[in-house]
Amino acid sequence: MKYRFTLLLISCISSYALAQTTADLQLLQQAVSAQQLRQTVEKLVSFGTRHTLSDTTGARRGIGAARRWAYQQFKSYSPRLQVSFDAFTVEPDGRRIPHKVEMKNVMAWLPGTDTGDRRVILITAHLDSRASDVMDATIDAPGANDDGSGCALVMEAARVLSQYEFPCSLLFVLFSGEEQGLYGSRHLAQKARQEGWEIVAVLNNDIVGNSYSSELGIRQNTRVRVFSEGIPAAADEQTVRLLRLLGYENESSSRQLARYMADIARKHIPHLEVRMVYRKDRFLRGGDHTPFNEAGFTAIRVCEENEDFTHQHQNVRTEKGIRYGDLPEFMDFDYLRKNTVLNVLTAAALAWAPAAPQNVSMSVSGLSNHTELRWQAPVAGPRPAYYRVLIRSTEAPQWEQHIDTKDTAIRLPYSKDHYLFAVQSVSEAGFASLPVVPLPARE
Ligand SMILES: [Zn+2]
Structure with a gap:
């Protein structure tokens, strides 16, 4: 009897270690919790403001308290997550940085089990928030959806994926300084290029938890946009000529990643469809994936299908009966759950796959x-x-x-x-x- 039990145990352990089948994608999907996402967003909002120029020393309010909390959260998910602050100094830029400021990205690294495999997959969002005036660092800027939704998604992905092993590494990042000019992401993208990181994909998530369109009144929680560049920002003139010659204007690696995600959603995620937008971002707007594209990396932006502009970049207030401000009460946490699943399954599938030919x-x-x-x-x-x-x-x-x-x-x-x-x-x-x-x- 004991012998049989041991045999059974061995077979369970080995099948767990080797499994990595589509059944694991099912388990990963089930592990993502809308309740956990809501708690994270509410906690992030409780810091009052996460403006890049806000207080860094207070225990309860400001960007400092928020990033220290996020750091501890990552640490609590798994001892295998290597958590760090990626600190850098930004000089006044005559635009949105009026004085010298130290910024810190919060990073959690899940090392791959194959030490010879240098590939890394990034899941990212931005921790900083803003109100109506992008320079106002003291007024409430709850940033529940922009980009508390993305941060909660990244943290939930770290919590769930750190229970699994992958041959290559995963890196979860909360950027600082996005609203002031993509500072955190530019810093990390340049570092990655200088150090020759083998980045497979950057999945950037910014504004991913609302399913209602202001003005148009559309409610849509079964579709999410994935933005990807066509002609790569990093392509030199000779490369652009070649892409035209071959008819590869629609074949960038970032566009291939968008197609890959659309395929993941179609095969594995009930009631979620990817709308591939053939643009690097929304019209004349930007995000943290762009510095990675500019540095030559494969990077896309995940963003909700419909945006609600009464709750984005707005002071919290009521005017003519309309409630403004980026608050959790306007979010759709089951929609955020599905968008989190999209990231988790894409990262897991890529990380369990061999490197590209x-x-x-x-x-x-x-x-x-x-x-x-x-x-x-x-x-x-x-x-x-x-x-x-x-x-x-x-x-x-x-x-x-x-x-x-x-x-x-x-x-x-x-x-x-x-x-x-x-x-x-x-x-x-x-x-x-x-x-x-x-x-x-x-x-
Ligand atoms: Zn944002």
Whole structure:
């Protein structure tokens, strides 16, 4: 009896360690709690203001108290999370920084189990808030939705994902200084580029917890926007010429990430659909993913489908019977839960997948109605069990079909003239890397 029990235990442990199947995505999904998200948002609001220039020493009010609390929260989720402040000094800029200020991003690092795997996936939001006047650092600026929603999402993702192991690392970041000019994200993006971080994806979440559209009166809690750049901000002139030549204006790595997220939502998340917006951000507006795009990284912004401008960047007040201010009572926590699940499942699927294939190329040595692709295995991380070749018509928003192969070359009966192709590395359990589009090769 005892022997049988031990055997059973061993098989349970080994299946847990090896599992990483779509069943794990189901468990991750169930672990995300709307109640936990609400508590985090309410706690963040209780700091009165989280303005970048607000008090840093008080125990209860201001950005200092808020970031110290967030730091402790991350620590409480798992001893495996390495929590730190990423501090830097910003000089007066003649715009939204009137005097020298020390800013601190709050970071929680979940190290990968494979020390040779240098990949990292970021889930981010901004901790600072603002009221009507972006320079007012003392008035109440609750910032429940902008961006308490994103912060609660990042913290909940850290709580849930830190119960699992991944070969590569995950990094959870609460940026400072977003409303004053994207200071925290620019600082980290530049550091990541200088230090040669292998960033797979930056999932930036800003304004993700309201489902009501001011003026239009639309209520919509089953759709979320994912913004992604088309022509990469970091592409030099020669690269832009090549992208035009190949018809790859819609094929940036960030756009591939947006497609990947749309696919995750379609397959795994009930009542949530991704609207892929073919823009880097909302019209003439910006966010913390942009400095990462500018530094050459794959980065997208997740944002609610409908925004409510009576509760964004507004002093808390009542005017002509209308209640203004960014307060938790105007949020939809089940909608925020679904947006959190979208981040959690995307990060887990990418982190359990092998790294993307390398040197993906398409033969262009002669005219043919066939397409020949070639690629190489990734050098680090888990070995791909097989590869997935994706195919779609040039005018289709999503990949339409796929062919799986264990080879590192394939000849397809589809013409490169009106189809697009990409290759993913796939794990035994079926987790796929981001797709890589081929570049022309003359041999
Ligand atoms: Zn924001």
